[in-house]
Amino acid sequence: MRQQPILLIVIFLLSGLGLLSGCSSTKHVNDGEYLLRKANIKLTTDRTLADKSALSDQLYNLMPQQPNNYFLGRFPIKLWLYNMRYKKYASDTTNFQLKNKVVEKPVILDTMMVVRARKNMSDFLRNSGYFYAEVSDTIKLKGKKAYVTYKVNTGTEYLIDDVNFDIEDAGMAPLAAKLREETLFGKGKPYSNTLAGTERSRLVNEIRNYGYYRFSSDNIDFELDTLDKSYFRNLENPFESAVNFITLNRTKKKPTLNVKIIIHPGEDSMAFQKYTFNKVMVIPDFVDTGDLSDPHMTQTDVNGLVFRYKDLYVNTSILDKKIFIRPGKLYSQSDYNQTLRQLNDLGVFQFVRLYIFANRQDSINHTLNCYIFMNKSDKYNFGTNVEVSGGDLYTIGTSANVSVTDKNFLKGANELTTTVSYGLELGQNKNLQVPYLKQFYLFSQNLGLNFRLSFPKFLLPVNQSKFSQNALPRTVFNFGINSLDRYNNFKLTSVNASFGYIWRESSTKSWGVKPIFVNTQHLREISPDFQEKLDSIPAIRNSYQETFIEGESIEFMVNTEGVNRRHYAYMKLGLEEAGAVMSGIKGIAELVGSPLDFNHSRYVRFDFDARQYLVRRSSMLATRFYGGIGIPYGGSTVLPYIKQYFVGGAYSIRGWRPRVLGPGSYYDSARQHSADNLFIDQSGDIKLEFNAEYRFAMIKLFSGAISLNGAVFTDMGNIWLTKKDPTLPGANFEFGNLYQDIAMSTGAGVRLDLGGFLVFRLDWAFPVKKPYVMENSGWVIKQINFADPDWRRENLNLNIAIGYPF
Structure with missing residues (x-):
């Protein structure tokens, strides 16, 4: 009964907003003009569903005229604000709120913009390999509103069949085999002008790596042959060719084309001339060009590089390892890029500039001079x-x-x-x-x-020469000490230290290795009351027991975010072991008669984190599957507390508070609601979790500098113990109980994005499946009652956080 008034109020408000939307949005639209209410695309293509959605977004962005922003697709709030102060904004077109898109003037249909949109779409599809795409439009008028629909039929895209090189220089001809082997024009791959542009850039960089300093994209042309030879296998028999044409079209085989890559000197007669470096000068504390002739600067030679500086800001031995351009060495675009990248990666310069020019005093040998300017930060x-x-x-x-x-x-x-x-x-x-x-x-x-101390190189015993120039290596030392004073209970001191390496295998892959890490925790000044808890509650005893952890770990990460902005993925795998080395040391100590009397942890732990992001015009679907398993061995029965898994909270299963869910279907209502629940952090040896979140734009202000976005999400998963514990029934992992043990929550949230630098997040979530409820496999959907304050207090969970959950 209490839900009905609320429902009536919601219906009344939505109806009122809908009526307001219909009336006020066209209030200042003149006769003969039409407010552009919607612009839709009806797309017919041979692409997959995911690629079709991405293509539709790309086509939509090609429209030079798009409708006003509508909140939830229905309410033009910015347009309403404009109409409320129409005279002010109409007379002051440079108004701050207009310029920063706090308000929006009505978008009036312009048929010339519709024609331009059709042309933009046709050109884009042609560049994408759809040479015979069809684009048309339909305009429907309803009152003072216009609805535009673009019908786009991409047709069939052309696939690449054969690639040939025509190089007009005998000296460069030996490169043909390498250039062909690494070409992006793979057989059966869809052709597009974007792909051709990427291939042209690849060819330019590859050829310049062999000393061709003056070579550029102007020296490369593509010749396309769209005549599919499979239609005309027997040119002397036109009847057979016609039959082949009909047969291949009936089987819906995509047409193919051949690509001929022509490499020519163009208008630059020196494009096919190799260049060698003569002089390389480095100024690490560059201020202005006066540094080139300042007699008070120190000048020294390091492995052929000339260093000039007022103050030794960075040791020359460090810079020497980051500079790949050397006197007597052929020009290489790769060396240029790596030098620029690795010097910037040091993080100690405001900017790094490389100036390369031909040595006019040596026009016969074709040499170059290079100046490297760095301004210290x-x-x-x-x-x-x-x-x-x-x-x-x-x-x-x-x-x-x-x-x-x-x-x-x-x-x-x-x-x-x-x-x-x-x-x-x-x-x-x-x-x-x-x-x-x-x-x-x-x-x-x-x-x-x-x-945290980080070195921009591999320290011993790693051999730097075993890694590529792209590795960007670092050696990292960490050390910390932390103290927790829980008044009238205990004091806890923990110490951590580690030593390891991080480097990049490629632009998307990276590694991290810790040959050694150490963690210790020491509990002291224990009160009698808390000692009783330690003695009687295993969860607390395991959490705070003194332990020594020594081990090693390896981590591998893949991140394709920079490769494709429409869809990208992230994956991290980690393997950690502790106890093997320490067990060996203690064994040796016993053999020599000096036993080491302390406890140490022994376990193996594997972690994974896989994420997928699908980006659309004004929304994103983000999914994550992550978790891990830790297995104690060699006398250890549980993982150390700091190595155990937890769920719940703003970055996990948001329908539960942090560290109160699980393990498995275990639940003790008396302890969950007691004053002791602070000390009962539910933890486990196994974790599985899946999250899905649909994020969408709501309101943008100040040209997008500030935006309010929304999200709906679902989280599911749990933690488990690897071994059965009689005091924790249902806590251990069993495949037969997996469905029952999975917890699930759902909810919605808002995110205030301040220019991409700070995201303030509010998420409201509530459980829909509780693993500790045995009836109906834990599903509690029928119990949901937002109007009931008792239900809200026990189930609705507000999470406040900075940044996205994943």
Whole structure:
């Protein structure tokens, strides 16, 4: 009964908005003019469903005239705001709100723009390999509104059959085999002018790698032959050719074309001439061109490179390893690109510029001079971060991080980051008859000090020569100490340290290896009450037991985001082992009569994270499947607490608070609602989780600098134990119980995007399947009742976070 008034109010509001939309949007549209209400595309193509959707978005963006923005596809809020102050905006066309698209003037149909849109679409499809595409339009008028529909039939795209090279220079002819072997014009691949442009750039870079400094895209032409020879296998028999033509068309075989790549000197007579470097000068602290002749600057020679500087800002030995252009070496576009990239990657320069020009004093040998100018950046970088939160046992909590980064530590382009963190939580005793401020007391506080030292190279024992120029290697050391003081309970001190390498295998693949990492935690000053919890509750005992972890790890990552902006993927795989080396050390110590008396963890852990992003004109579908498994061995029965898995919260299954779900179908309602739930972080040895989120644009302000976006999402998964625990029934993993054990929640959210630099996120989520509910396999959809305050309090979960969940 309580839902009916709410439903009637919602219907009334939507009806009113709909009526307002129909009346006010055309309020200032003159007679004979029409508001462009919609512009649709009806697309017929041989592409797959996903590619068809992407193609439709691309065609839509080619329209020079598009309708006003409509919130939820129905309400033109910006147009309404314009009409509310029509006289103001009509007389002041340079108004700040108009320029920044806070408001929008009505888009009036322009038939010339429709004609231009058809041409844009036809040209785009022709460039995409659809040489005989058909584009038409239909305009429907309804009142003062116009609805435009573009009918697009792409036809069949041409596939590449054969590729040949015609090189007009005997000296370059030996490159033909290599150029053909690596061509992007693969047999059976769809032809497009975009692909041709990419192939032209590849050819230019490849040829310039062999010293052809003056070679450019003007020296490459493509000749296309669209006559499919399979139609005319027997040219002397026209009847057979006609039969072949009909047969191949009936089988819907795509037509093919041959590509002839012509490499010619063009108007530049030196395009086929190889060039060698004569002089390479490097100025690491460049200010202006006066540095080239300043007699007070220091000049030194390092492996053929001439360094000039006022102050030794970066050690020359570091820069020497990042510069691949050398005197006496042929010009190479790859060397140029890698030098520029790796010098910028050091992070200690505001800009890096390479100037290359022909040596006029040596016109016979065709040599080049190169000047490398680098302008140094600020040595230190400062960062701060403040967070405020609330909880069940504490009223308010806050934490602050302050970091300082020395970007050129010891003048070696090494990065040393020091981070100090502090946080506290305040409790409130509302039962005390004292002034309000005196009801608060210090519940807990934590203090941390962490260091990260990164070197722009591989330190011993790694051999740099085994890796390509693209590797961009780094050696990273980490060390930190953190202290948690939980008043009237305990003090916990943890120490962590690691040493490892990171490098790139290619533009999309990277690796991380830690030959050693160490973690320890030490519990002290334990109160009698908390000692009782340790003795009686295994979950707490396992969480806070003292342990020593020593191990090694390897990580592999693939990220294709920069390859295709329409759809890209991310994948990370990690393998970690702990205990083997330490077990060996303790075994040796026992043999020599000096046993080491301390506990250490032994386990193997595998993690994975796979994500897929499908991007459309004003929306995105993001999915993620991730998790892992940790297996203790050699006497260890559980994973260390800091290595266990958790679910719930703003970045996981959002229908539950952090660390209260699982393991499996285990649930203890008495403990979940007690004051002890802070110490019962539910953890597991196995984790499986799947997330799907549809993100869509809502409102854009200031030309998109600020935008409000929406999202609907579904999260599912859980954690499990690898071994059965009698005190935690239903917590261990069993395939037969997997369906029952999966938790699922759904919800919606809004995101305030501040120019892409900061995303403030609010997500509301609620469970639809609870693994600890045995009836109906855990499904609780029928119990959903937004009008019931008790249901909302127990099920509706608000997540406040910075950034996207994945």
